[in-house]
Amino acid sequence: xxxxxxxxxxxxxxxxxxxxxxxxxxxxxxxxxxxxxxxxxxxxxxxxxxxxxxxxxxxxxxxxxxxxxxxxxxxxxxxxxxxxxxxxxxxxxxxxxxxxxxxxxxxxxxxxxxxxxxxxxxxxxxxxxxxxxxxxxxxxxxxxxxxxxxxxxxxxxxxxxxxxxxxxxxxxxxxxxxxxxxxxxxxxxxxxxxxxxxxxxxxxxxxxxxxxxxxxxxxxxxxxxxxxxxxxxxxxxxxxxxxxxxxxxxxxxxxxxxxxxxxxxxxxxxxxxxxxxxxxxxxxxxxxxxxxxxxxxxxxxxxxxxxxxxxxxxxxxxxxxxxxxxxxxxxxxxxxxxxxxxxxxxxxxxxxxxxxxxxxxxxxxxxxxxxxxxxxxxxxxxxxxxxxxxxxxxxxxxxxxxxxxxxxxxxxxxxxxxxxxxxxxxxxxxxxxxxx
Numbered sequence: 001x002x003x004x005x006x007x008x009x010x011x012x013x014x015x016x017x018x019x020x021x022x023x024x025x026x027x028x029x030x031x032x033x034x035x036x037x038x039x040x041x042x043x044x045x046x047x048x049x050x051x052x053x054x055x056x057x058x059x060x061x062x063x064x065x066x067x068x069x070x071x072x073x074x075x076x077x078x079x080x081x082x083x084x085x086x087x088x089x090x091x092x093x094x095x096x097x098x099x100x101x102x103x104x105x106x107x108x109x110x111x112x113x114x115x116x117x118x119x120x121x122x123x124x125x126x127x128x129x130x131x132x133x134x135x136x137x138x139x140x141x142x143x144x145x146x147x148x149x150x151x152x153x154x155x156x157x158x159x160x161x162x163x164x165x166x167x168x169x170x171x172x173x174x175x176x177x178x179x180x181x182x183x184x185x186x187x188x189x190x191x192x193x194x195x196x197x198x199x200x201x202x203x204x205x206x207x208x209x210x211x212x213x214x215x216x217x218x219x220x221x222x223x224x225x226x227x228x229x230x231x232x233x234x235x236x237x238x239x240x241x242x243x244x245x246x247x248x249x250x251x252x253x254x255x256x257x258x259x260x261x262x263x264x265x266x267x268x269x270x271x272x273x274x275x276x277x278x279x280x281x282x283x284x285x286x287x288x289x290x291x292x293x294x295x296x297x298x299x300x301x302x303x304x305x306x307x308x309x310x311x312x313x314x315x316x317x318x319x320x321x322x323x324x325x326x327x328x329x330x331x332x333x334x335x336x337x338x339x340x341x342x343x344x345x346x347x348x349x350x351x352x353x354x355x356x357x358x359x360x361x362x363x364x365x366x367x368x369x370x371x372x373x374x375x376x377x378x379x380x381x382x383x384x385x386x387x388x389x390x391x392x393x394x395x396x397x398x399x400x401x402x403x404x405x406x407x408x409x410x411x412x413x414x415x416x417x418x419x420x421x422x423x424x425x426x427x428x429x430x431x432x433x434x435x436x
Contacts, residue, residue, distance in 0.1 A: 013340040020195035027209040027230035034058040039240030041072035042379035050387030057205035064213035074344035084353035107153040109377035122196030125298040129282025130185025140178035142434035157184035187283035243345040262343035263305035289426035312419035350406040
């Protein structure tokens with residue numbers, strides 16, 4: 001994976017267009033803090049920032065490479081509604097009242113994200129405008145059921161169901177039977193958002209260390225985290241590594257499995273073409289079990305992403321692999337150049353719902369992981385709830401941590417086969433639940 005990731009780093013649109021030139025030192029000393037966070041993506045930085053805003057400023061964040069190296073700097077930048085792929089999948093574990101609480105929590109993400117960018121004056125190209133797209137009448141029936149839920153969750157937002165030719169009011173494509181326009185959603189330059197949040201975190205007194213990979217953790221009333229050049233002693237720890245945990249903590253490593261997603265970004269396009277592609281200058285996704293997702297950027301590119309539909313594999317040429325997907329949706333872009341093509345792993349849980357909690361018998365060792373490719377907005381919700389659990393405690397933290405996390409057996413030796421089987425199963429069941 002190392003060589004592939006280095007190649008993709010060089011082609012990553014987010015890295016090429018970041019606006020914050022932040023560099024943090026390597027940990028070379030032995031330090032004492034209240035909280036140590038392992039992982040410098042949205043989960044780690046957002047939880048630390050939530051804690052810092054509560055007054056817990058003695059915090060150290062350890063990042064093995066650079067901030068945003070993982071999924072935070074490799075995603076589509078979609079600001080979507082919700083907290084997981086299908087909240088109803090966890091209903092049997094939490095009951096009717098718990099489900100109602102989750103629906104309430106799920107509607108908070110976009111507001112938290114936008115509020116944070118505004119509060120700290122973060123330049124992250126935050127843009128409103130989203131559309132959920134249906135290819136056929138089965139999927140359109142599903143959207144008809146969703147639209148009332150969206151309106152109930154966000155009564156002050158512009159939410160509208162469009163069918164037939166009216167779909168082109170939100171997207172310049174004739175391949176869709178229907179769409180939900182949701183102006184409460186949108187998109188963001190996720191790496192710039194992260195870096196702006198990291199700048200705010202440091203401004204509140206926390207310390208961030210890059211190029212500081214963790215090599216061991218010793219648990220106890222005071223936890224010791226050792227890197228290859230220093231150590232941190234803390235009263236509380238947070239594992240926030242997601243798809244890059246790499247076996248460091250076996251108890252949670254076994255509860256997710258990695259899959260891969262890939263993105264491309266075109267050359268800058270004329271304003272008239274951008275308006276044709278996206279009259280709302282928004283972001284989009286279909287509702288299939290494995291979605292295509294795309295958006296226009298502030299510098300007038302089309303960013304288009306997806307994953308392999310049935311067989312799990314790593315394309316040798318991501319641009320060549322993704323271009324036909326883009327042209328299926330926007331055939332009039334056949335002569336447009338692809339400037340960037342990149343991808344990376346994302347940690348999936350068995351129920352496709354994010355996981356938070358503490359390690360067995362270690363009430364001061366917390367974790368968050370398993371966004372299952374749906375992390376930009378949910379990470380801002382989940383980490384607010386997680387910070388409540390790490391500080392004063394809360395009923396909604398207790399609710400989320402109570403959801404069981406299944407182990408994924410055989411993930412290291414059979415990952416590709418297991419993911420191929422899972423994708424095939426999800427595609428098959430999609431025909432019966434209105435997603436295909």
